[in-house]
Every structure is written in structure tokens, then in C-alpha cells.
Amino acid sequence: MTRHRDGAAVAGPQTDGARPDAVPPDDVPVAVAELGVTLGTSTILRGVSFTVRRGEIVALLGANGSGKSTLVKSLVGIVPITRGHAQLFGRDVTARHGAVPWDRIGYVPQRVTSGAGVPATALEVVVSGLIGNRRLRLPRGARQRALAALDQVGLADRADDSVQVFSGGQHQRVLIARALVRDPDLLILDEPLAGIDKRSKDALAATLEALHGRGTTILVVLHELGELGPLLERAIVLRHGRVVHDGARPTPAAGHDTPEHDHVHPHADAGHRPAHVPNLRVEL
Numbered sequence: 001m002t003r004h005r006d007g008a009a010v011a012g013p014q015t016d017g018a019r020p021d022a023v024p025p026d027d028v029p030v031a032v033a034e035l036g037v038t039l040g041t042s043t044i045l046r047g048v049s050f051t052v053r054r055g056e057i058v059a060l061l062g063a064n065g066s067g068k069s070t071l072v073k074s075l076v077g078i079v080p081i082t083r084g085h086a087q088l089f090g091r092d093v094t095a096r097h098g099a100v101p102w103d104r105i106g107y108v109p110q111r112v113t114s115g116a117g118v119p120a121t122a123l124e125v126v127v128s129g130l131i132g133n134r135r136l137r138l139p140r141g142a143r144q145r146a147l148a149a150l151d152q153v154g155l156a157d158r159a160d161d162s163v164q165v166f167s168g169g170q171h172q173r174v175l176i177a178r179a180l181v182r183d184p185d186l187l188i189l190d191e192p193l194a195g196i197d198k199r200s201k202d203a204l205a206a207t208l209e210a211l212h213g214r215g216t217t218i219l220v221v222l223h224e225l226g227e228l229g230p231l232l233e234r235a236i237v238l239r240h241g242r243v244v245h246d247g248a249r250p251t252p253a254a255g256h257d258t259p260e261h262d263h264v265h266p267h268a269d270a271g272h273r274p275a276h277v278p279n280l281r282v283e284l
């Protein structure tokens with residue numbers, strides 16, 4: 001992450017782009033207008049505009065290197081925005097030290113390693129999600145809230161186990177519980193299915209389905225639809241840092257719901273489309 005900070009040309013955002021004025025601000029989880037990100041000499045994102053409405057579950061798709069992680073990092077202030085505007089619940093997060101409303105957001109970054117060497121129990125990792133920047137004391141009921149969050153990811157019975165003995169998938173679920181413990185209105189997940197076992201993928205799909213049912217807004221970065229395919233209502237597809245598709249719920253077509261068909265391959269040949277996503281007429 002510091003790579004971005006160190007490597008980035010930290011020019012202030014240019015303010016000539018269109019503002020997402022037309023939307024009722026604090027009712028809209030994500031509003032992005034003409035967003036651009038340039039890191040060093042590379043322009044990673046250009047002219048990205050979209051809105052995520054309350055209660056939506058939206059997939060952010062695209063090949064490796066298309067800019068998905070950079071986009072979500074720019075929303076949560078890890079990568080500076082160089083052009084355009086971004087708002088989360090009506091709060092302008094465009095400025096470098098913009099006011100990301102962390103009290104309403106859960107963010108699960110793309111996993112770099114599985115089961116990092118932190119000697120902590122699952123419960124301790126989840127409780128750490130309740131500690132804010134300025135608040136070093138745990139709120140009342142922290143343990144109960146952490147247990148409830150672990151229950152949401154199907155790990156309530158593993159609360160006192162060290163995460164060092166967990167599989168990659170279980171570790172990922174603990175990190176999701178850590179994001180859920182504050183009961184966020186918007187959950188942003190970066191490739192939560194990548195490299196995890198089938199059981200954890202199913203558990204994660206069940207968790208997201210329950211959250212969606214309760215009205216949580218979800219923005220999930222994926223390079224394959226996998227277990228989440230049936231849940232997704234809308235997809236935004238990035239290609240070389242631009243939005244090339246937004247809309248179309250990718251619904252599984254009858255007869256094509258087997259796992260081998262159930263993905264959007266990042267290196268799919270031109271002309272080859274996954275059979276079950278007829279609306280995604282874009283080359284990934």
C-alpha cells in the first residue's frame with residue numbers, strides 16, 4: 001500500500017470534472033464522476049463514472065491489471081484521486097485527506113498472503129475492527145459484537161482459535177468479520193473469492209446473501225463470478241482503466257450453471273463469452 005503513496009505523483013485533484021450533483025447525497029453510498037488516477041507516469045483510471053444506490057450488490061469485474069483494486073483504493077483514500085470526484089454517502093472523498101465515512105464502511109482489501117504471522121485469535125482480529133483512529137478504547141459489548149460478526153461468516157465456534165492455524169479461506173472470513181463488526185452500510189470487498197477453498201466460498205456467498213437481504217450495499221471486486229454469480233444484480237466492467245460495461249445483471253443461463261462455466265476468464269479470447277452472462281458483451 002505504501003508503494004502507492006511513495007510512487008504516486010501527488011498532484012491535487014483537478015476540480016473541473018462534473019460533480020455528481022443530481023443525486024440526494026447522503027442516501028447514495030457511492031457516486032463517482034469522471035474519476036481519474038495517475039500513479040507516477042501511468043494513468044491507471046480515466047473517466048470512471050458510476051453510482052451505487054442503497055441496497056445494491058454490484059460486481060466490479062475486469063482482467064488483471066484493469067484497475068479494479070486501484071478504483072476501490074481510491075474510494076477509501078489509499079490511492080490519491082487525480083481527476084474528477086468521488087463521494088461516499090455524500091461525503092466528498094476526492095481530496096487526499098478526504099473524509100471517508102469509516103463509521104459506515106467495511107473494507108476488505110485484496111488478500112496478499114494467507115494466514116499472516118499474527119499470533120492472534122479470530123476474536124481478537126475481529127475486535128480490532130472496532131478500534132478507530134481516534135478511539136483507542138473498545139466500545140461496550142465489543143466481545144459480543146465480534147462473536148456476532150464471526151457468526152455471520154460461519155466461524156462462531158472458532159472464536160478462540162489462533163488464526164495461524166486457519167486455512168486461507170477461514171482467514172479471509174475472519175477479515176470479512178472484522179469489516180462487518182461495525183455493522184457497515186457499505187461493504188467493499190476486493191477479490192474475496194481468490195485462492196480460497198470451496199467451503200469458504202460457499203460460506204462467503206451465504207454471508208453476502210444475508211447482508212444483501214438486510215439492505216447492506218455491497219461493492220465486490222471479482223475476476224470470476226463463481227459462487228457469487230446468482231447474487232449479483234449489476235456488473236461494472238473495467239478495461240484498461242475505463243468502464244466498458246455497466247448494468248446487466250449477469251444471470252446464469254439454464255444448463256450453464258456448472259462451476260466450469262461459472263466464471264469470466266480474465267484472459268478470455270476475443271469473441272469467447274461465458275455462456276451464462278449474455279448481457280456482458282464486452283471483452284475482458
Ligand SMILES: Nc1ncnc2c1ncn2[C@@H]1O[C@H](COP(=O)(O)OP(=O)(O)O)[C@@H](O)[C@H]1O
Binds near residue numbers: 066067
Ligand atoms: N503504485 C503504482 N504505480 C504504477 N502503477 C501501478 C501502481 N499500482 C498499480 N499499478 C498498475 O495499475 C494497473 C491496475 O492495477 P490494479 O488496480 O491492481 O488492477 P486489478 O486490481 O484490476 O488487477 C496495473 O497495470 C498495475 O501494474
Ligand SMILES: [Mg+2]
Binds near residue numbers: 068069070110190191
Ligand atoms: Mg486487484
